[in-house]
Amino acid sequence: MPSLHSKKSIVWIQGITCNGDTHSFFNYPQMKNFAKNFEIIYHPLFITKYDLETILKSKDSYDYLIVEGSFTRVKKYINRRGHSFEEIIDNLSKKAQYIICAGSCASYGGIFMARDIKNISGALYSGEKMEGYWDKNKKVINIPGCPLHPKWLVDTLFALKQNKTVLLDEFLRPKEIYSYFVHHGCLRNEYFEWKIDTKNFGEKEGCLFYEQGCRGPMTHTNCNKILWNEVSSKTRAGSPCLGCTEPDFPRDNIYETKKHMSLPATPAGVSKRAYYSVTGIAKSFKIDRLEKKLI
Amino acid sequence: MTITKEIIERIEGEATLELEWKKDKISYAKIKFLNYRAIEDILKNKYLLDALMITPRVCGICSHAHVNATINAIENCYENSGVIINLTDKAKKIRELVMNAEKIQSHIKWFYFSILPELFKIKKEKFVLTEPFEDKEWFEAQNALKDIIKMGSIFSGQWPHGSYVMIGGVTCDPLQSDISNAQNFLSNVYEFCEERLFGCSINEFLEIDSVNNLLDSNSTLSIAVTNMREMEFNKIGKSYDRFISFGNYQNIDIPMKSIKTRPHKANIKFAEESLENSFFENKKSAFTYSKSAKYKNDFYEVGSLARLMISKDQLIRDCHRRCADSVISRIIARVKETAILLERSKYLLETIDINQKSLQTPKNIKKYITAEGMGVVEAARGTLIHRVHVKDGKIMHFDIIPPTVWNLGNGNPSNPSIAQKAIIGLDSIEKADFVFKSFDICSVCTTQ
Numbered sequence: 001m002p003s004l005h006s007k008k009s010i011v012w013i014q015g016i017t018c019n020g021d022t023h024s025f026f027n028y029p030q031m032k033n034f035a036k037n038f039e040i041i042y043h044p045l046f047i048t049k050y051d052l053e054t055i056l057k058s059k060d061s062y063d064y065l066i067v068e069g070s071f072t073r074v075k076k077y078i079n080r081r082g083h084s085f086e087e088i089i090d091n092l093s094k095k096a097q098y099i100i101c102a103g104s105c106a107s108y109g110g111i112f113m114a115r116d117i118k119n120i121s122g123a124l125y126s127g128e129k130m131e132g133y134w135d136k137n138k139k140v141i142n143i144p145g146c147p148l149h150p151k152w153l154v155d156t157l158f159a160l161k162q163n164k165t166v167l168l169d170e171f172l173r174p175k176e177i178y179s180y181f182v183h184h185g186c187l188r189n190e191y192f193e194w195k196i197d198t199k200n201f202g203e204k205e206g207c208l209f210y211e212q213g214c215r216g217p218m219t220h221t222n223c224n225k226i227l228w229n230e231v232s233s234k235t236r237a238g239s240p241c242l243g244c245t246e247p248d249f250p251r252d253n254i255y256e257t258k259k260h261m262s263l264p265a266t267p268a269g270v271s272k273r274a275y276y277s278v279t280g281i282a283k284s285f286k287i288d289r290l291e292k293k294l295i
Numbered sequence: 296m297t298i299t300k301e302i303i304e305r306i307e308g309e310a311t312l313e314l315e316w317k318k319d320k321i322s323y324a325k326i327k328f329l330n331y332r333a334i335e336d337i338l339k340n341k342y343l344l345d346a347l348m349i350t351p352r353v354c355g356i357c358s359h360a361h362v363n364a365t366i367n368a369i370e371n372c373y374e375n376s377g378v379i380i381n382l383t384d385k386a387k388k389i390r391e392l393v394m395n396a397e398k399i400q401s402h403i404k405w406f407y408f409s410i411l412p413e414l415f416k417i418k419k420e421k422f423v424l425t426e427p428f429e430d431k432e433w434f435e436a437q438n439a440l441k442d443i444i445k446m447g448s449i450f451s452g453q454w455p456h457g458s459y460v461m462i463g464g465v466t467c468d469p470l471q472s473d474i475s476n477a478q479n480f481l482s483n484v485y486e487f488c489e490e491r492l493f494g495c496s497i498n499e500f501l502e503i504d505s506v507n508n509l510l511d512s513n514s515t516l517s518i519a520v521t522n523m524r525e526m527e528f529n530k531i532g533k534s535y536d537r538f539i540s541f542g543n544y545q546n547i548d549i550p551m552k553s554i555k556t557r558p559h560k561a562n563i564k565f566a567e568e569s570l571e572n573s574f575f576e577n578k579k580s581a582f583t584y585s586k587s588a589k590y591k592n593d594f595y596e597v598g599s600l601a602r603l604m605i606s607k608d609q610l611i612r613d614c615h616r617r618c619a620d621s622v623i624s625r626i627i628a629r630v631k632e633t634a635i636l637l638e639r640s641k642y643l644l645e646t647i648d649i650n651q652k653s654l655q656t657p658k659n660i661k662k663y664i665t666a667e668g669m670g671v672v673e674a675a676r677g678t679l680i681h682r683v684h685v686k687d688g689k690i691m692h693f694d695i696i697p698p699t700v701w702n703l704g705n706g707n708p709s710n711p712s713i714a715q716k717a718i719i720g721l722d723s724i725e726k727a728d729f730v731f732k733s734f735d736i737c738s739v740c741t742t743q
Contacts, residue, residue, distance in 0.1 A: 016332055018739050019308070020355030020455045026404070027441045027454070035428040046305055046427055047412045079329045080309060081302050111352050115333040147355065147455055201461040202386075202654030204468045228453035229445050231476065237452030237459055238466035238653070242348055244456075255344045255461075295470075 007036070008161050009062040011055055011092055012043040015085050016078055016112045016120060017069025019045065020147035021103040027229055028150035037161060038064075044080070052081050056091050064157060065096035067123065070105040070112045071133035074119045089133070098160060099123065099139045102153055107142035107171070108132075108247040125171065128247040142172040146244035151226055152177050171247060173220065181268065182216040182233075182241045185224030192217070195282045196290050201238055204294050208240040210264055213255045215243030217267030296322070301724050303731055305409065308738025310703075312718070312727060313582075321727060324718040325572075326705050331584035334743040338693040343369055343664075343685045344462075346693065350681065351456045353695065354740045356404070358455040359397045359447070360674035361695075363390060364681040366460040367670025372685055373462065376666045378657045385651035386464035389450050392477075392643045393459060394672065395636045396447025399484065400440045400454075401675035402599070402633040405735050406492070407436035410626060411519060413732055417725045418522065425515075432491055432515065439487040446480040446640070449473050464654030471649055478644050485637060491515050492630060500634050504609035506617055509627070516630050523623050532622035532730040534717040538601035539590055539701070541566065541680065542673035545635065551605045552595060556612065558605050563671065565591045566680065568696055572705040584742040587704025587712055588696050596620065596713045597677025597701040598734070600628035620717075622733040629735075663688035674698055676735050697740035703731075 012022070022045055028034060041062065042048050042055045050058075071085065072078060078085040093099055101123050104110040108122040109132075117126070123140050124132040134140075143152050156174050159166050167175040183189070191198070191207040198206025208214035216224075219241050223233045234241055243249050257264045266275040301312045313325040334353050338346055350365045351358035370380045382390075411425045425433045444454045450467050451457035459466050485497060493500040494514025503509050510517045523529070539552040541563050550561040569587045570576040587594075595601070600620065603611040610631055614624045670681045677698030684692040706712040711719060714734055718727050 016330075018352050018355045018358075020352065020358065023355040023455050026437060027444055029441065031428070031437050032434055035434075040428070044304060044309070046408055047416065048427075051304070077330075081304070111337070111349065112332050114337045146352065200654060200656055201466045202464050202468055202652065223453075229441075229448035231445050231449050232452050234452040234457070236467075237448075237450060237457070238468055239452050239458050242458070250345075250348060252345060253342045254348050 007039045008064065008157070010038055010040045010064045010066055010157075011062055011096065012040055012066040012068065013088055013092060014044055014080070015067060015069030015071050015089075015106060017103075017105060019068070021068040024147040025102075025150045025153060028154055029230060030154075034154055038157060052083070052088075056083070056088065059095075061095045061097070063097050064100055064160070065092050065098070066100045066102050066153075067106045068102045070109050070120045071123055072120045073133070074116070077116075077120070093137070093139070096139065098141060099137065100153065100156065101140060101142045101144075103148045104144040104146045104244055104249055107144040107173075108249075110146060111250050125247060140172055141166065141168065141174065143177075144171070144173060144245045144247075145221065146242075146249060149221075149223070149226065149228065152221075169220070173245075177222055178220040178245065180220070180222040180225055182219045182221060182223045182235065183267070184222065186216055186233075186235045188235060191290060193282065194285065194287055194290055195279050196287075203238065205290075208235060208238075209257065211257055212240045213253070213257050214240035215246070215251075216241040218265070219243045219246055220268075221245040299724070301728065303728060303736065305413070306732060306736040306738060308736070308741075310731075310736055310738050312731060314718075314724070314727060319722055321719055321721050323708055323711070324715050324727070325582055326585070326703055326712070326714060326731075327583045328585040328738050328742045329583070330738065331742045332739075335693050335695060338690050341690050343372070343683070343688055343690060346683065346690060347458050347460065350695070351458065353697075353743050354737060355455045356401055356737065357397060357674045357676070357679075357740065359394055359451065359457060360672050360679050361681075362458055362460055363394055363672045364670040364679045365683075366462070367672065368668045368681040368683045369670070370462055370668070371670060372664060372666040372668030372683060373657060373660065375668055376664050378660055380463060380657050381655055382464055383651040383653070383655060385647055385649070386653055388643045388647050389465045389467065389469075389653070390460060392640055392647075393447040393451045393457070395640045395643070396443050397454065398675040399443045399633055399636050399640070402629045402636075403436055403440045403443070403492070406519075406626070406630060407433065409732060409735070411515070413729055414519060414522060417729060418526070435487055435491060439484045442480045442483045446477045446484070449477045461654055462660065463656050464652065466654065468653045469647075469649055474644055474647060474649065478641075481637070481640055481644065488633065488637065493634065497634055497637060501638065505613045506610070506627070509610065516627070520623060520627065523626070528729075529618035529621050529623045531721060531726055532625065532717045532733050533619050534596060534713045535594060536620050537593065537595045538604045539595035539597060539678070540602050540605055540673060541678045542671045544602055544673045545606055545639070547602075547606055552590065553601070553605045556604070556615065558607070561590065563669075563680075566696070568694070568700065569704070571707070583705060585704055586700050587706065588701045594704075594706060594710070594713045594716070595701060597698045598625070598628075599632040599675075600625045601677060602673065603628050603631060622730055625733045676737060676740075677701055695743055697737070697743070699734070699737050699741040702734040703736060703741060
């Protein structure tokens with residue numbers, strides 16, 4: 001059993017990326033404690049113990065391979081020190097105990113998949129389909145989000161380090177994080193309950209689900225539980241959830257709620273009949289307090 | 296003549312310098328960016344507002360500069376269709392404040408995570424102050440950039456990749472307690488910068504008007520500058536001494552250029568993107584995915600140094616008198632601008648009137664418009680331009696001209712680009728690497 005105080009080693013590599021997951025990681029609030037427990041032995045953006053060539057040539061194993069960015073076998077799409085992504089990932093993935101897909105690009109293909117949907121994907125998924133870079137790979141844990149929240153990544157690393165079982169959902173996402181919805185903890189919940197939509201962007205009052213395209217009730221993750229940058233979230237800042245942790249991200253026409261027969265989609269796991277019945281009843285009440293400005 | 300290839304790492308992405316040598320000096324340099332993600336193509340046929348979600352993903356370190364350039368371009372489309380866009384003072388201030396947070400973060404991160412370690416790597420010394428994940432000051436710097444991002448995120452919801460702007464304003468509706476909270480985080484960053492980076496109070500630092508006085512302070516900046524002077528870095532990295540900026544900052548609200556120390560008005564209609572040397576031109580001689588930006592066929596430097604030369608900053612003018620547009624001037628300019636942005640952010644927080652509307656939806660606004668528009672902002676690395684052509688509500692064409700194509704494009708041997716000119720004549724790969732990095736390379740923005 002490894003000591004809890006010995007550092008675990010991390011190799012961080014990038015596929016097709018915007019570097020957003022790296023910059024999100026640098027906002028991690030307890031970086032000193034992270035550094036006591038983990039060592040990033042290679043990262044492309046800053047000086048680390050080893051360079052890419054050394055890591056590729058070495059036969060030594062390490063604990064976690066963090067992959068940021070979409071996967072591809074097309075050589076001209078990604079070139080790192082003259083190596084294709086395929087050369088890098090095939091080499092490094094074999095030497096890692098776990099492969100952590102950091103962000104939606106590495107998990108499902110993400111925003112850059114639109115360039116060439118057949119040849120750009122996530123590690124195991126292409127959107128919702130299990131048609132990713134690998135047919136199977138038991139080492140993979142997906143931590144989607146565009147970008148990922150630094151706590152999602154580091155909490156998962158700590159659980160693995162302490163040999164705890166990390167329960168995963170159908171998209172290989174840690175259940176502790178992705179069993180929640182963005183809707184949970186949203187300050188606009190009461191407006192959702194009584195089906196009162198916001199009159200406009202830029203207001204504290206009203207729900208963004210009915211007109212502005214918010215995906216909070218069907219997007220798995222805990223943004224409104226742990227908050228972004230420890231202070232806020234998209235919905236708290238009046239901006240609709242874009243559903244960025246889901247395999248269908250990015251959707252089209254994001255600032256408009258898609259409707260069928262003038263009714264919005266139902267929250268995850270709720271039957272249409274039940275939801276629309278409740279909606280009709282809720283809407284029949286006129287609650288003055290909720291029609292007024294909060295302050 | 297010999298040719299060497301040097302892959303430049305530890306930047307935002309990756310680039311390759313192909314250097315030609317004559318008599319132990321670099322006679323020409325080709326700057327190659329070989330990774331390309333086709334974001335401008337991905338934007339085609341998307342609904343216009345979807346660009347607010349897509350363009351921040353161009354770049355993880357300047358996503359809010361992109362979202363602001365996009366909203367400016369979208370609003371300009373409506374203005375060109377006869378719609379009146381009227382932002383409240385509150386909305387303007389929140390847009391600027393959130394961008395300031397990103398810029399300050401970028402400046403601090405570049406100085407501590409890139410410039411200092413690279414400097415001491417060249418000196419082959421272990422630099423005890425800022426060893427990543429080890430030294431006290433590195434953690435303090437990480438804490439400061441996290442705190443400045445918190446200040447911005449109170450209004451943007453998150454960083455990176457917030458989408459806090461909308462036609463007519465911003466989406467948030469802050470309380471006075473949110474403003475106080477933001478002031479607390481800003482105060483933490485002041486404390487760090489005053490104790491470490493500036494070595495004196497921000498007011499004292501802003502009054503420093505000579506490099507010699509700067510060196511008197513017991514600061515990490517003065518340590519860096521002293522070391523660079525010892526290595527004669529005041530002589531390397533000089534380019535054309537031409538500067539330009541098209542976006543608003545401080546008291547400058549019109550496009551301006553400066554030839555050495557003489558500022559003049561500029562006109563954005565003369566800003567053009569060249570495909571010379573790029574694979575998009577489909578020529579055998581092509582070697583990079585990056586385009587180049589020029590003004591009337593001349594290369595101009597953009598970024599903090601350009602902005603402070605144009606605004607006649609006294610410290611930077613003194614620095615320029617001694618070191619011209621060398622790497623030292625570029626580095627001091629970014630730290631000086633950090634102080635200016637902190638003060639500006641303090642002012643913005645003190646003067647945001649929460650009683651004003653966050654967003655005013657323009658009258659007669661139609662979703663399915665046909666128009667063209669342009670949005671310009673000053674990002675950390677310089678002017679960022681978005682141009683969009685929308686037809687029946689869908690994007691036909693989207694053009695992104697990031698700051699790095701102004702600084703890091705390629706010209707030709709008779710008219711080299713800003714970075715090429717700064718590298719030609721150097722006598723070592725280490726110096727070429729450092730000079731190249733003094734422009735703060737963001738390859739993800741450069742090639743999108």
